Amino acid sequence: MNILHIDVSPRQESHSRQLSKAIVEKLLEVAPEASITRRDLGTEPLPHTVALYAGALASPATLAAPPKGALDVSEALIREVEAADVIVIGTPMYNFTVPSALKAWIDQILRVGRTMKSTPAGKVGMLRDRPVFIGVASGGVFTGDRANQPDFLTPYLSLALRSVGLKTQQFLPLQATAFLDRDQAPLAREKALAAIDLTPVADLRDGDAWPAVLSGAGRSYRDVRPAPGSVAPAMFSGTPQALGAPAS
Numbered sequence: 001m002n003i004l005h006i007d008v009s010p011r012q013e014s015h016s017r018q019l020s021k022a023i024v025e026k027l028l029e030v031a032p033e034a035s036i037t038r039r040d041l042g043t044e045p046l047p048h049t050v051a052l053y054a055g056a057l058a059s060p061a062t063l064a065a066p067p068k069g070a071l072d073v074s075e076a077l078i079r080e081v082e083a084a085d086v087i088v089i090g091t092p093m094y095n096f097t098v099p100s101a102l103k104a105w106i107d108q109i110l111r112v113g114r115t116m117k118s119t120p121a122g123k124v125g126m127l128r129d130r131p132v133f134i135g136v137a138s139g140g141v142f143t144g145d146r147a148n149q150p151d152f153l154t155p156y157l158s159l160a161l162r163s164v165g166l167k168t169q170q171f172l173p174l175q176a177t178a179f180l181d182r183d184q185a186p187l188a189r190e191k192a193l194a195a196i197d198l199t200p201v202a203d204l205r206d207g208d209a210w211p212a213v214l215s216g217a218g219r220s221y222r223d224v225r226p227a228p229g230s231v232a233p234a235m236f237s238g239t240p241q242a243l244g245a246p247a248s
């Protein structure tokens with residue numbers, strides 16, 4: 001089994017890095033023989049879309065005969081995904097959604113004719129499904145009873161992954177990091193990790209069919225979609241408790 005472990009935060013002392021590391025450790029309990037491939041978008045950011053790549057994606061004709069080298073970065077990153085049996089992503093929430101470092105990766109992975117088909121009914125994924133675990137760190141609170149900001153990260157990232165065929169997803173949010181001191185962080189991480197469902201990984205080891213949908217206690221896109229009509233109050237305003245920090 002090969003785990004593709006992706007981090008996004010530029011910070012070494014990052015909550016999402018520690019969470020993704022803890023997720024990988026959980027996976028290794030189920031699959032101790034697994035190998036790990038690292039893709040660190042935080043410390044080695046991908047270039048944003050350059051003219052050569054954008055030109056290649058401009059039309060079916062340019063995609064059919066792309067300029068030399070135009071698809072090389074995209075191809076290498078897609079092959080990393082294809083070589084993985086399980087994917088773990090640790091990412092911060094930045095301005096209600098994914099950081100641009102993760103968006104740059106998405107822009108290379110979602111490619112018509114290679115990882116997805118464009119059909120009249122929408123995009124259809126071409127990659128084999130495999131479990132994806134996403135640890136999300138946020139300074140405030142974006143899901144649950146105390147959410148006070150919209151969440152464009154979970155629905156967006158979920159759709160982006162599904163559009164290439166990665167449908168088995170678990171989102172594990174670690175929220176209110178702005179109010180965690182050094183001593184509280186490990187407990188908050190444990191709580192975030194408690195929702196993980198390792199069944200899809202155990203199923204892989206047993207050689208069972210690939211699970212098509214999320215099962216168990218983990219969070220799916222549908223679980224955390226913001227309520228219709230929910231309003232976004234200003235970020236980081238109010239008391240720490242109002243923002244979801246633990247009451248002291």
Ligand SMILES: Cc1cc2nc3c(=O)[nH]c(=O)nc-3n(C[C@H](O)[C@H](O)[C@H](O)COP(=O)(O)O)c2cc1C
Pocket residue numbers: 009010011013014015016017091092093094095096097137138139140141142149177178235
């Ligand atoms: C540019 C930027 C934008 C941010 N936007 C949000 C946000 O929209 N919502 C939120 O809850 N926290 C936001 N934060 C706080 C981060 O989500 C929080 O610090 C998180 O712990 C960062 O992840 P890391 O610890 O893995 O680096 C933002 C931080 C930065 C640097």
